[in-house]
Amino acid sequence: MKQSFYERIYALVHEIPKGKIATYGQLALLAGSPRASRIVGAAMAKAPAGRNLPCHRVIYTDGRLLPGGAFGGMEIQRQLLQKEGVTFLRDGRVDVKRNLWQPGSLVSAALEGTENMFPDA
DNA sequence: CAAGTGACAATAA
């Protein structure tokens, strides 16, 4: 029985370790559709309570949080991430380069050729 | 079956 992409997304988000963050594009890539970043967002938006999804660890590729206050205020989200151990830039953005979730060997094949993902620390 | 929708991402100005 095949699970919808949404279920796949939920599983991935649930796999995000504490103190790390992931971007919608990253989750989409892991889900199997590198361009389905919007699907990830849609999945989060429709994410049913009970899954305890750490959706606050999912941010933009720029390291920017959700404007408007999808979590009840993005400042809340910033506090949460900071409390988890995620480092922030002075611009108020998450340091994606340092805190991006890197799932073991799972990505090795997907990122084949991306030898230098972090040119600068 | 066709059109519309959206917690995004990349490119242009």
Place this chain on the structure above:
DNA sequence: TTTATTGCCACTT
């Protein structure tokens, strides 16, 4: 640098 537009894919109606 920020703002605006386009493309994108799965899901809903």
